[in-house]
Amino acid sequence: MRRFLLFGALVMTFQCLGQSFTKVYEAGNNMLQYINLAPTANGGWYAAGLIRNSAGLGAFVSKFEADGNLLWSKIPADNRESRAMVTLNDGSLMFFNNNSSFQGYFDASVLHLGADGSFISETIWGKPDDQDDWYDAKKMSDGSVIAIGMTRESSSFSERILLAKFSPTGQILWEKAFDGGGLLARFSELLPLPSGEFYAIGQNFSNGVTLGLLAKFAADGNLQWVKSYQYNPENTYFSQIQDMSDGSLFIAAYQTEQSVGNPVLTLLNVNANGDINFQKSLDSSYDLAPIHVAKLNGDTFMLAAVSSGQIFPVVDNDFVALQFSPQGDLLDALGWGTDGQDFGFDAFLVDQQVVICGFSDTSLDGTGRRALISKSHINASCCEKPVNIINVPAPSLPTITVLPYTVSTVPVKQSRTISLSDFSISGKTSCQGLEGVVLLPADTSLCVGDTLRIALEANVPGIVQWNTGANGKEILVNSPGLYTVTLSGECGSATDSIEVVSIGNRVDAVVPAGIDACPGESVQLTASGGMSFRWLDADGKLLSTTPNPTVLPLQSTQYQVIVYDGECLDSATVQVNVLAGPSVSAQVEEPLIRLGEQTELFASSASSFVWSPAAGLSCTDCANPQASPSGTTIYTVLGLDANGCSDTAWVEVVVQQPCPYYIPNVFNPETSESLGNGLFGIFGKEIAPANYHLRIFSRWGELVFESKDPQASWDGTFKNEIAQAGVYVYYLEMTTCEGPIQKSGDITLIR
Incomplete structure (x- = not known):
């Protein structure tokens, strides 16, 4: 995973602290490694390390400026191993170490050196054949120093706690020792509190299992309590500890399962009494061993660690800076290192930069071990390497046990004078700077009148300066030409140029909105x-x-x-929206009417309507006109909605024409037939024989004529005699094309 800061946010940091670097230091064929660091007031630091050769091993102390420039390096007399360092307020150094030469075994030693590497004093705790040692030392808020270690008699495997407090000028203020009754316990990290109290963490080796330890001490050094934390079946090493604003503590625990040796980093959040609030775990490809923890902003904190750690077969070990929220959630991770195996032992944080000491080894047998100092921003590095870290389920809560400790006897101490000799070492930068880094694309094209964005391709922090005067990570240009950028900062400086050429005029596609x-x-x-x-x-x-x-x-x-x-x-794009449109329907009240009758038409599902043809309609622009056509007609209606979309529908009105027939009201039988009224009958072409019935009555009610044949007529006789002239009444039932008809009326017979 890769993480980068914005360039503008880094400018002030670079101007104050200079570039980061990773350097390795060597001295002939000696195997070197730095083990401890102590920051100085001017941004530099002291570094103490181990030198190993055919003659044995010893310690050396170096002093560096903030830019990594080596000021001096000294080797104190006797075989020693570095344990801790503290820079006093006057700039002098307290070097806590293990002296294995003075009395033939391990003695706890404190060397007080001047800022120039000169000898001031040495105090040694222990007696012949006993084992006494320091493990950590920290400066208190008032400038005093607390140191913790162990003391063990030659005939015992029980390690007792050894404590000492020193004044801001290095004088011993008090010493204390505590016995755990046969425990093989070591406290390797201290956490001073503003109140003067302090915590210590470490591990206890019990029955083949490693347990984490947490102890709390009063400001006067009296032991308040010690608790062990046992995870089954994991070995647990409490490595780093950090206090939070709410009084809780974060403990970084390095855990391995006994069966497979799979390392896991677990963060425990405990209250002031050591009770667990919560815990979270992370895993990496091989190893994740914490070496330093420090607060960033508020309760956000940084944990420096070594990733990998596998030696056989060889794995490329690198450094890792992890950033966590106050809830223990991983916020960011940065990995960096050299081409060799990089191991770290101590670190400190200054203004968002972490300084780590250790060694780098490019050999397979350890003979290529060289001391290493690496200084990097916690968010970006020119020696950046990939980091693979995942969240894994936290282990089950451990078994917490309060361990019994009693006050014990402090080992004897004595003062002595030793000599220091200059030690010549040489350093070289071990990771690639900006030489040859491509900052910009090779070339680009511009349409005249357009704006082109040119941005840095290199993900390396630094101060940016363009030949246009701009100083951001990217610029916008609107004309052809040569554009040059210089990047200075974290990894050195580099310059690159880009040629912007014209390929035509700017094009702006213009289309309707929709x-x-x-x-x-x-x-x-x-x-x-x-x-x-x-x-x-x-x-x-x-x-x-x-x-x-x-x-x-x-x-x-x-x-x-x-x-x-x-x-x-x-x-450009154009959206064509196809509207829903109306769905017009039409109906007729009576689709079949007689000539002269009218019926109502109905239209619906539109905002306005137009009917056609107009003949026979009461209106053409209404929804429901009255129709009285002179003949059968198909009416069509056009409906429009609010969007102007249309639809049509139609109805048919069938008009029945009247059937003509004639009933005379007077006739004269003596008239010539050519006159057409010599007979009385019903005259019509479409009179159906069925249902035809004609009856004629005299004024006295006598039936004088009856017929069911529409072709038959009355000739003016009654019972074969000439009927009298006068008025007669007829009753008629018949069916025409218009349907059944019943009629009655008067007829006059004249002679």
């Missing part, structure tokens, strides 16, 4: 702003190369046009 279309309606698309055009449908298929094509979308569709002017181009 088009609404009615169902079935053709739409003309329009585009301008260039010399050639390519219209594409929603599937990316070519529709047309004309600027204004016509389309018939079946549904709402987005069309794209690419407008060209030489090599310059622009694109």
Whole structure:
């Protein structure tokens, strides 16, 4: 995973602290490694290390400036191993070490050296054949120093706690010892509190299992309690501890399962009494061993660690800076290192930069071990390497046990004078700087009138300066030319240029904002702003190369046009929305009417209507006109909605024409038949024989004529005699094309 800071946010940091670096130091064929660090007031530091050769091993102490420049390096007399260092307020150094030469075994030693490496004093705790040692020392808020170690008699495997407090000038204020009754316990890390109290963490080796330890001490050094934390079946090493603003503590625990040796980093958050609030775990490809913890902003904190750690087969070990939230969640991770195996033993944080000491080894047998100092920002490094860290389930809560400790006897001490000799070592930068780094793309093209963004490709922090005067990570240009940028900072400096060339004029595709279309309606698309055009449908298929094509979308569709002017181009999209449209319906009240009758027409599902033809309608622009056509007619209605979309429907009105028939009201039997009224009958062409019944009565009610044949007529006789002239009454039932008819009336017989 890679993490980068914004360039602008880093400018002040670089101006104050200079560049980061990773350097290795060597001295002939000696195997070297730095083990402890102590920051100085001016941003530099002391570093104490181990030198190993055919003659044995010894310690050496170096002093560095903030930029990594070595000021001096000294070797104190006797075989020693570095344990801790503290810079006093006057700039002098307290060097806590293990002296294995003075009395033939391990003695706890404190060397007090001047800021120039000169000898001031040495105090040694222990007696012959006993084992006494320091493990850590920290400066208190008032400038005094607390140191913790162990003391063990030659005939015992029980390690007792050894404590000492020193004044801000290095004088011993008090000494204390505590016996755990046979425990093989070591406290390797201290955490001073502003109150003067302090915590210590470490591990206890019990029955083949390693347990984490947490102890709390009063300001006067009296032991308040010691607790062990046992995870089954994991070995647990409490490595780093940090206090939070709410009084809780974060403990970084390095855990390995006994069966497979899989390392896991677990963060325990405990209260002031050591009770667990919560815990979270992380895993990496091989190893994640914590070496330093420090607060960043508020309760956000940084943990420096070594990733990997596998030696056989050889694995490329690197350094890691992990950033955590107050809840123990991983916020960021940065890995960096050299091409060799990099091991770290101690670190400190200063202004968002972490300084780590250790060694780098490019050999397979350890003979290539060289001391190493690495200084890097916690968010970016020019020696950056990949980091693979994942969250894993936290282990089950451990078994917490209060351990019994009693006050014990402090080992004897004595003062002595030793000599120091200069030690010549040489250092060289071990990771690639900015030489040869490509900052910009090789070239780029510009359409005149357009704006081009040019941005740094290199993900390396530093101060940016363009030949245009800009100092941001990117610039916007609108004209051809040579643009040059210089990056100075974390990894040195580098300059790169880019040639911007013109390939034509800027193109701006101009299209309508959007088009609404009615169902079935053709739409003309329009585009301008260039010399050639390519219209594409929603599937990316070519529709047309004309600027204004016509389309018939079946549904709402987005069309794209690419407008060209030489090599310059622009694109735009047009959304054609196919509207729903009306769905007009039409009905008729009575589809069959007689001539002269009228019926009502009905139209619905539109905002306005137009009926046609207009003949026989009471209105043509209303929804429900009255229709009285002179003949059968099909009426069509056109309906429009609010968007102007239309639909049509039709109805048919069938008009029945009247059937002509004639009933005379007077006749004269003596008239010539050519006159047409010598007989009385019903005259018509469409009189159905069925249901025909004609009856004629005299004024006295006598039936004088009856017939069910429409072709039959009365000749003016009654019972074969000439009927008298006068008025007669007829009753008629018949069926014509208009349907059944019943009529009655008077007829006059004249002679």
